[in-house]
Amino acid sequence: MSRPELTAPAEYFYDAAEAKKYTASSRVIEIQERLTERALELLNFPRDDVPRFLLDVGCGSGLSGDRLTELGHHWVGVDISRGMLNHAVEREVEGDVFESDIGHGVPFRPGVFDGCVSISAIQWLCNADKSEHDPRKRLKAFFSQTYRCLKRGAKCAFQFYPENARQAEMIASSALRVGFSGGLVVDYPNSTRAKKYFLVLAAGPPDSMPTAKTDEANDYANAKQDVVGRGGGKNKFKHNNNNNSEFGLGVKKKRKGDKHARTIYVGSKSHPEGKGKAWVMKKKKQMRNRGVQVANDSKYTGRKRKERF
Amino acid sequence: MSLSFGVFLRTQKVTKRLVKTTNIRGVLQRCAYTYTSKMRLLAHNMLACNVKGVVNGYPLTIHATKIETNESEFNGNFIVHMLGKLDWGAFLKACKEVNASEDLPEEIPSRDAFGTEEEQYEMFLRKVHHALLEVTVVEGHLECPESGRKFPIENTIPNMLLNEDEV
Numbered sequence: 365m366s367r368p369e370l371t372a373p374a375e376y377f378y379d380a381a382e383a384k385k386y387t388a389s390s391r392v393i394e395i396q397e398r399l400t401e402r403a404l405e406l407l408n409f410p411r412d413d414v415p416r417f418l419l420d421v422g423c424g425s426g427l428s429g430d431r432l433t434e435l436g437h438h439w440v441g442v443d444i445s446r447g448m449l450n451h452a453v454e455r456e457v458e459g460d461v462f463e464s465d466i467g468h469g470v471p472f473r474p475g476v477f478d479g480c481v482s483i484s485a486i487q488w489l490c491n492a493d494k495s496e497h498d499p500r501k502r503l504k505a506f507f508s509q510t511y512r513c514l515k516r517g518a519k520c521a522f523q524f525y526p527e528n529a530r531q532a533e534m535i536a537s538s539a540l541r542v543g544f545s546g547g548l549v550v551d552y553p554n555s556t557r558a559k560k561y562f563l564v565l566a567a568g569p570p571d572s573m574p575t576a577k578t579d580e581a582n583d584y585a586n587a588k589q590d591v592v593g594r595g596g597g598k599n600k601f602k603h604n605n606n607n608n609s610e611f612g613l614g615v616k617k618k619r620k621g622d623k624h625a626r627t628i629y630v631g632s633k634s635h636p637e638g639k640g641k642a643w644v645m646k647k648k649k650q651m652r653n654r655g656v657q658v659a660n661d662s663k664y665t666g667r668k669r670k671e672r673f
Numbered sequence: 674m675s676l677s678f679g680v681f682l683r684t685q686k687v688t689k690r691l692v693k694t695t696n697i698r699g700v701l702q703r704c705a706y707t708y709t710s711k712m713r714l715l716a717h718n719m720l721a722c723n724v725k726g727v728v729n730g731y732p733l734t735i736h737a738t739k740i741e742t743n744e745s746e747f748n749g750n751f752i753v754h755m756l757g758k759l760d761w762g763a764f765l766k767a768c769k770e771v772n773a774s775e776d777l778p779e780e781i782p783s784r785d786a787f788g789t790e791e792e793q794y795e796m797f798l799r800k801v802h803h804a805l806l807e808v809t810v811v812e813g814h815l816e817c818p819e820s821g822r823k824f825p826i827e828n829t830i831p832n833m834l835l836n837e838d839e840v
Contacts, residue, residue: 415751417758438751440716442833449830460716464833468840471833473721473731476758496837505840509723 367527373493378424378445387425387451396483399560400431403481403521406549406564406574416478419513421466421522422485424448426457432481433458440477442470467502469509477513480520486563487524490531503538511542517568520544524561532561539565549576641666712829714767715805718759720831722817722824724839730817732763733824735770737813745806752798755805756781764804773808775800 368377378386386392409416416437420429423441425448432439439459443449449461464471467489489506490499510520526532536548546565552558553576564574644666648658659665722730761781768774777800787794815824815831822839825832 413750414754415748417755438715440719444834446830450828453829460713462712462716462720462831462833465835468835469723471721471723472719473760476719494837513719 367525369488369491369527373491374488375444375446378448380447380450383425383445383447383451386448387427387455393427396427397431399483399523400428400481401435402551402560403428403483403523403562404432404435404437406521406562407479407481407519408574409479417476419470419472419477419480419510420459421470421480421482421510422488423452423459423461424485426452426455426459426461428481428483429457429459440472442466466506467497469505470513472509472513474512475515477518478515479518480510480514480522482520482522482524484523484525486522486535487526487531490527490534499534500538503535504542507539507544508542511544511567514567517566519546520563520565520567522563522565524563526561536563539563543567545569549574551577552579554579638666638668712810712826712831713806714764714771714773714808715755717767717810717815718764718805720815720833722820722822723833724817724820724822724835727817727819727822730819732760732766733815733817735767735810735813735815737771737810737826739810739812740771741809741811742807743809745802747799747802749795749798752802752805756801759805768804771808771810773804775804777801777804 368374371377413436418432418437418439420432420439420441423429423439423443424445426441429439429441429452441452441457441459441461442464443452443461444463444465446463449463452461462471466485486506489502491497492499514520524535526535532548539546544565544567546563549562549564551560551562645661648661648665651658717733717735720731720733722733724730759781765774765777765779768777782797784794787797809829810826811829813826815826816822817824
């Protein structure tokens, strides 16, 4: 599948002709509608019929916005492509649209939006189309300013097409670094075509993560979610630690903040008396089993040397 | 839908272009909403200048050369919801700039102030609705109160793009 991100910057790629083509395609319309619906589902608003005030990042010609309007919400959109926006105005969409580069942030005052959606847009942030562009800086500017203009506790659902796992990780970690909590929800992870990445974030304390849809039946309840976030990694580490201490080899400790996460033995400190005869015998047996020549056992094995002076 | 499709299309003045470019379902969906186009005071109320170094780039001053008024569906719930978010002072200022102020009070009146007079309250909400969602700036520019940076509005779309040295 071709990636438009690799052909030209968004503002040039989506010119008037491309905008028209894009918006006239019934396949695109259907996909956009379905993704918007899913994104809104992930935002998980209480069912109280109050229209929410949403930000649509990368609104384009307003296909996603149309769906938001139909579902009873009010939206404001930003996009970098003038061609797409002109087309949106021509189509007379309900929301207000602004021409803005999300890599420079979003031009809104703090705490105004009840939520934020984005359909197939934020992967564009990873492009460096101009010499001044640094994807990490652009991601940071976008996420930090989006965080600011959201109401506390408001959620975002960003659907995007990462080029590879590293890019998905980079986008997710940039979001977490500016204070968002949440992670990736991958719908239909086992299907190549239907697989969709949603970055679901909460500006403030998260209530609960939504569940990803899968092809399998419900009895795989635990395997349902594919969450790449910080929590998962930490738990794994804890688990490993327990394993090590159960092993009778002294205590392994991981230094905090160590870049290379070296494992160091602190056995000498915790065993000032030495590890004892049993430990030495066990090690010797292990080495013998591996075929290494070791000294014969005797009554002196594992004994401490006499202090000379 | 009780209307026949033909009558429905005629009443909504759907152009041939729309029929051509969208599928039938899309046309029907479009008909269900009143036509409006953009940069209205609601969005303006949320807009702030995000040029680097600007501390208080709010509210942006509107210099409009062309203003339109389009009808839009009234939703009381939404207006009440938005009253909590609006910066009332900035809203009144913007109303004056686009000549949309219709004797709106200096401060947001509480629901209790109207007591049992439901109609009065709805009248107030409708006034706010008109200024917020029906008045559209088509051409002109926005100006940052602190840096004086101008953001042009063309075809109802404000251009908020920044130069690299403003980020």
